[in-house]
Amino acid sequence: MRPGVHPRLVLATLASCGVLVAVMQTIVVPLLPQLPALTHSHPSDVSWLVTVTLLTGAVFTPLLGRAGDMYGKRRVLLIALASMVFGSLLCAISSLLPLLILGRAFQGAAVAVIPLGISILRDELPPARVIPSIAIMSSTLGVGAAFGIPAATLVVQYANWHTMFWICLGLGLLNIAAVLLIVPESKVRSSGRFDVLGALGLSAFLVCLLLAVSKGSAWGWASTSILGLFAGAVLIAIIWVWYERRVGAPLVDLGVSARPAVLFTNLAALLIGFAFYANSLSTAQLVQEPKSTGYGLGASIVVSGLCLLPGGVAMVILSPVSARLSAARGPRFTLAFASGLMATGYVVRLFTSENLVAIVAGATVVAAGTAIAYSALPALIMHAVPVTETAAANGLNTLMRTIGQAVCSAIVATVLTSMVATKSGHTAPTLNAYLVIFVIAGCTALVAVGLTLLIPARRRTAAGSEPVLVEASSTS
Template identity: 70%
Template sequence: MSAETHPRLMVPVLAFCGAVVAVMQTLVVPLLPHIPALTGSSPAAAGWLVTITLLTGAVFTPVLGRVGDMYGKRRVLLSSLAVLTAGSAMCALTSDIGWLIAGRALQGSALAVIPLGISIIRDELPPERVLPSIALMSSTLGIGAAIGLPVAALVVENFDWHTMFWASAALGLLDILLVLWIVPESPLRTSGRFDTPGTLGLAATLVALLLAITQGADWGWTSPRTLGLFATALVVGTLWGRYELRTASPMVDLRVSARPAVLLANLAALLVGFAFYANSLVTAQMVQEPTSTGYGLGASIVVSGLCLLPGGLAMVALSPVSARLSAAYGPRTALALGAAVMAVGYLVRFFTSHALWLIVAGATVVACGTALAYSALPALVMRAVPVTETGAANGLNTLMRSVGQACCSAVVAAVLAHVTFVAGGRSAPTLHAYLLIFLIAAGTALAALAAALCLPSGKPAVSAPAGTVAVTKSAPALREST
């Protein structure tokens, strides 16, 4: 069967796939403190269970988006889900830290499912259904992260820790079956040769940059290793950019990416990704701080994860609201409103971080703003790129969110490690450390608001490139509303 038989099932199936993939990004967070004892490894090695998913997700998301544009989005989506399932099974079968990191690398590479799903939605659905559908699909990145933490915490506290990886493998297999049954192959293709040198250059640049960002706090920001990676990213990135501008079929069309509408949307994605991730990182840790700190609540892992659940549910509810805002006033307005709500949420958190219900309320306000912003970003990107480049363009936009999250992780780790005091016989972050993070995140959200307000409001002139392959079925264009 296909989406032509079950047209209303396609979007829920793709959204479910996106949520499962997003859960993988935060799945091991509740388990991290226990990994050294469970695997006989060091805390630094355990940290790679999170770092490696950032690296592989960042590298493979734009690459697989481009591959999907050229060879079939559904085919690449299925391949990504198969890799996720294999990585989950690998983690479920081992307690060796090396194999666990390898399995997590495979899980992280499946992040491309979200931009691929957005591209399929644009190609397959009638115009009136595109905006609400891509709003839901885009929001799954935040929804999965918010829901994944409490679910993973429940599993860690009540079952063998391998259980959550077996569950991940089962969900991945279910995703594959649902896609085979419901989701059709997109009819659009971009011709040309695959840009292997451009892919390798992009991968090298991203790995060097993200390694420096995520490991700089542990290695030292002025250490030769960190500075060397930053220098490598700068040199290789410059050479890669020059090559991409000269090749006929580039991995990333930098001329399209340099358009103000695309460039500012990607900048906003980075900033919103930073602001969103601070909410997830700080909330769980803050409520788990012992009461001896004077501000901590001494909550369990499960309770700390449940603090994010209302925000995840709010994101589900608000994604269609964002779509209606984008349809009525334009996605620029929805993005600006979302960024403003995020900033307000962090200001609420700055002044109300003493009671559990107030912490949950502030975190939920931030999540509401995230839903509005995340839902608007794909619409902004797709207004400004040819229909045959939506996979690569949305992959790049998702990549920018991941880079923002990586930067946020580094900033949060640095602040919490350096603004400390002794409480209950151990070193702990001060309340001012958390308040400083809230101010930084609020400032980042305001910067995203500024980027949104600078976006051009007119309808961009976008035409399909000469390399577009003829198809038998025309894909609907995204309806403009600004």
């Protein structure tokens, strides 16, 4: 650790940045039903306020991660925060939908703050503090999302809806100032030129894939547009892989990414992102369903948001616990345990979907598993990649979680719109629709357990030394 670097202050600063960008991802969700009237737009157009953030976050997370490894992680972190602040300003000053969508696009790019923060912690903190610190930093993605919806519901209920964007803007400026004052610039850099063609190819692939997944339910899964996007994604992926395997300094080192330790960790991250998002999407809507459905509780938007609050608190508490568990049993065990805990939470939800207290309990168990899982993922990644590729590798892992959330959103929307019933003139999803979602999410978490068990076990080279992978070629 360099002189003048204060580990706790650095961690607190980076974690606050992570929580803020994660909160920003979900703050418009409670507002979606009201936005068509507020912006004089069609509901299908308003949904772009969520879709565009997903797209830009997925595209820029791996790109900014690689740029951070090459040009300075703190520098790129500040660029990402500035993007969020600018996007918040656009959303705060206007009710025009095109300007709001543009602002949300800038906000989405800031998700790269989390993998960049993880990489800075690895470079700057003493070895004994690294694993606990990255566990907290990684979990901010879930913590912020868990707190974002409840916070937004309160703002929507009791203040002008632009207020939440002004709050994000102000907190973003404070975070920029804190980073400038507290966080040092890492001296660890990777060599080579930035892979522009690789970046364009990956961006095109992600746009085609995530746009098809996000809009499949609205446009029709068998429509020409959706099938064309999927076909384009496959074609671009083939060309991109061919190119990346031949370029001297690739955007993504496919050799490293194909190692079992990295590959199975990333696949598990995708499924865990799916299982986590199903919990958030279903809970808020389930408790708001009218009592005329026979199972709905008719809760207000504020109550629906507050149902997720205990899960957010659990995530804050359990992040450091996850680090201790990883230190004692290894992050592979921690990830398997966390995935199993998420599956258990969905079993609870499967049989208690008509009682508010039980719904909150089940959602909290899933959130607890998510916190532990998110805390373990970067530790597994960092033991498997060179130190010069930390930000890029964690950016790819964060991207996999984002893809999992996108797929989850599409499946949840499809299930809830296809399994409906009409009572007293009101059309709503049936209880079975929610139960199907819980079964799918629970099975997804169980598959994540299986993938985790395929990750190579690690051994210690000596008492108290850094654990390494059993396969010698995967250590850095």
